[in-house]
Amino acid sequence: MVAPPPHVRDTRPIGVSSESSGTSAAYLLVLEGESSWRFPLPAEGVVLVGRDDKADLKLKDESVSRRHARILVTEEGARVVDLGSQNGTTLNGQHIEEARPLMSGDVVAFGAVVAVVRARHRPMPARRALEAERWMGQLREEVERALRYGRPLTVLALALEAPSAAGREAVEAVLSSDAGPAEAAGWLDGEHLLWLLPEVSGEPGEEGLGERVEALLAASPRARLGAATCPSDGCDAETLVAAARMAARTATPGGFASAVEGVTRLTLAERTVLVADPAMAQLYALLRRLAASELPVLVCGETGAGKENAAFAVHHWSRRASGPFVPVNCAALPEGLVESELFGHERGAFSGATATRVGFLESAQGGTVFLDEVGELPASAQAKLLRALESRRITRVGDTRERSIDIRVVAATHRDLEAEVAAGRFRQDLYFRLGAATVLLPPLRERPREVPMLARDFLERACAALGRRELVLASGTLHALARHSWPGNVRELRNLMDYAAAAVTGDVVEPHHLPARMLGGKAPAQAPSVEVETQEPLAAQAARPRIPLAQEIRELERKRMIEALEASEGVQTRAAEMIGMPIRTFSFKLKQFGLHPRVTRRGSSTE
Numbered sequence: 001m002v003a004p005p006p007h008v009r010d011t012r013p014i015g016v017s018s019e020s021s022g023t024s025a026a027y028l029l030v031l032e033g034e035s036s037w038r039f040p041l042p043a044e045g046v047v048l049v050g051r052d053d054k055a056d057l058k059l060k061d062e063s064v065s066r067r068h069a070r071i072l073v074t075e076e077g078a079r080v081v082d083l084g085s086q087n088g089t090t091l092n093g094q095h096i097e098e099a100r101p102l103m104s105g106d107v108v109a110f111g112a113v114v115a116v117v118r119a120r121h122r123p124m125p126a127r128r129a130l131e132a133e134r135w136m137g138q139l140r141e142e143v144e145r146a147l148r149y150g151r152p153l154t155v156l157a158l159a160l161e162a163p164s165a166a167g168r169e170a171v172e173a174v175l176s177s178d179a180g181p182a183e184a185a186g187w188l189d190g191e192h193l194l195w196l197l198p199e200v201s202g203e204p205g206e207e208g209l210g211e212r213v214e215a216l217l218a219a220s221p222r223a224r225l226g227a228a229t230c231p232s233d234g235c236d237a238e239t240l241v242a243a244a245r246m247a248a249r250t251a252t253p254g255g256f257a258s259a260v261e262g263v264t265r266l267t268l269a270e271r272t273v274l275v276a277d278p279a280m281a282q283l284y285a286l287l288r289r290l291a292a293s294e295l296p297v298l299v300c301g302e303t304g305a306g307k308e309n310a311a312f313a314v315h316h317w318s319r320r321a322s323g324p325f326v327p328v329n330c331a332a333l334p335e336g337l338v339e340s341e342l343f344g345h346e347r348g349a350f351s352g353a354t355a356t357r358v359g360f361l362e363s364a365q366g367g368t369v370f371l372d373e374v375g376e377l378p379a380s381a382q383a384k385l386l387r388a389l390e391s392r393r394i395t396r397v398g399d400t401r402e403r404s405i406d407i408r409v410v411a412a413t414h415r416d417l418e419a420e421v422a423a424g425r426f427r428q429d430l431y432f433r434l435g436a437a438t439v440l441l442p443p444l445r446e447r448p449r450e451v452p453m454l455a456r457d458f459l460e461r462a463c464a465a466l467g468r469r470e471l472v473l474a475s476g477t478l479h480a481l482a483r484h485s486w487p488g489n490v491r492e493l494r495n496l497m498d499y500a501a502a503a504v505t506g507d508v509v510e511p512h513h514l515p516a517r518m519l520g521g522k523a524p525a526q527a528p529s530v531e532v533e534t535q536e537p538l539a540a541q542a543a544r545p546r547i548p549l550a551q552e553i554r555e556l557e558r559k560r561m562i563e564a565l566e567a568s569e570g571v572q573t574r575a576a577e578m579i580g581m582p583i584r585t586f587s588f589k590l591k592q593f594g595l596h597p598r599v600t601r602r603g604s605s606t607e
């Protein structure tokens with residue numbers, strides 16, 4: 001008799017539910033014991049966390065107290081408070097003593113149970129006072145401006161080592177002497193400060209970031225600092241803040257780290273897996289722990305989300321690493337031959353069986369078999385698979401002898417297997433056996449931090465493979481990638497970058513090189529044939545001679561600025577106001593376009 005898996009809560013692959021449109025609300029990705037699962041947060045209300053029967057987020061782990069912590073969600077955001085638990089609650093590795101605001105990307109631990117906060121579209125601003133909310137509002141506006149005008153912007157995050165009034169005062173003294181008029185800074189809570197630096201790109205040698213880092217560290221020598229830049233680390237306020245704070249977490253006390261340093265590159269034999277999202281980092285840590293056991297693992301996630309990589313990680317980190325890793329796409333097994341493919345057959349077992357064939361399970365002897373799309377297995381094969389896994393023996397088709405097998409099974413599905421069980425399409429006993437440990441991989445649209453870094457990495461590798469000069473992604477392109485909903489997930493992004501490397505002739509991938517569906521229009525909910533969809537528009541666009549969009553925009557901007565300067569008789573602030581451009585950007589562009597405000601007066605030359 002097989003016990004049901006420990007997770008009885010929401011184990012649907014994220015995005016498979018009605019939330020697949022990309023408008024998912026806030027939730028916690030909970031990692032407890034051998035599994036990860038999702039706990040949706042209410043729009044407003046109190047969530048009691050603990051082992052108590054009355055707990056809303058009911059945990060089983062012994063390290064969790066009955067009434068462990070409380071999460072309070074209001075329209076102003078969410079806060080977590082420990083309820084005097086035995087083993088305590090930590091937020092991003094630090095014990096919490098009083099109520100603390102939660103933001104997307106935060107990692108909360110209730111005893112040994114970890115939960116990662118996710119809020120894709122609904123920000124969870126900290127609101128110790130109105131300050132943080134106002135700050136986030138300003139950041140959103142600045143991000144929009146930066147993207148509209150193709151300007152850089154950096155978010156600097158500071159984490160005090162030991163929060164104290166004196167420590168905060170020392171930092172505030174730096175702010176009052178060093179912060180420019182356009183720069184905003186605010187305390188997120190008692191120990192985290194965020195500083196918004198428009199026009200700062202974080203490039204080495206650039207003025208702006210280095211001086212501020214030095215000044216802050218001089219005032220608070222044990223603080224940790226992190227920075228994230230728009231658009232290369234993210235194209236929305238929440239992603240940038242999460243990336244900057246995560247970078248600060250990776251810095252040593254008295255040190256600084258940029259967001260790009262928070263990217264982990266896992267080398268798994270010849271595979272490279274990039275991880276930057278905090279939930280993905282926790283999931284890969286879970287996979288590493290699971291690898292040490294012999295438990296079967298079920299990986300759930302949308303198509304192209306990286307399920308095979310996750311399965312391979314389990315194999316690679318296990319004692320079976322020197323054995324074979326055998327991937328089997330259950331959806332592609334020819335009908336009528338499923339059993340012979342899985343278990344093998346003897347010569348003459350059926351017409352066409354001209355030779356004896358070892359099946360996939362047997363060929364994974366000593367290693368791991370990866371049953372991809374296991375939800376597609378026909379009922380008869382499900383029954384035989386269950387028997388084989390329980391007895392650890394198989395019988396080839398047309399044979400009477402049983403053979404013992406020593407394999408580990410990792411299965412994957414894009415389906416909601418619980419619903420398949422409920423609908424009678426998938427055997428419950430097989431589901432329980434395969435899902436002893438269940439890992440939910442979030443879709444790419446829910447890990448926006450990973451989009452730019454994966455895009456750059458895929459592009460670099462594709463260019464190297466073609467032996468061509470490196471390509472860079474224009475900021476408008478990064479913005480378009482950030483807005484896309486990625487129905488084909490990481491595979492769609494990789495295909496797009498492969499094609500860009502092959503099709504773009506210049507040095508820069510501009511927005512007009514992207515498929516039309518990624519520019520402004522809403523992406524279709526499903527894109528089953530990503531390859532075709534991404535290649536066609538690119539090829540069509542590349543064939544058409546046209547001015548690059550960025551150039552067209554520049555010319556239009558220049559023209560409008562000249563008109564506005566003429567109308568305002570050279571008064572820059574008025575001219576900027578007329579065309580709704582921030583004065584800082586206006587002055588910058590004036591220099592960039594080589595325009596001179598005075599000579600643009602009516603009747604004069606414009607340059």
Ligand SMILES: Nc1ncnc2c1ncn2[C@@H]1O[C@H](COP(=O)(O)OP(=O)(O)OP(=O)(O)O)[C@@H](O)[C@H]1O
Nearest residue numbers: 272273274302303304305306307308309372490491
């Ligand atoms: N974090 C990552 N870093 C680098 N490459 C990745 C990452 N995640 C996925 N990929 C790449 O994206 C592609 C799709 O990933 P993978 O095959 O693991 O997805 P999948 O969920 O198993 O897809 P399917 O549902 O179609 O089986 C692969 O080329 C894989 O190497």
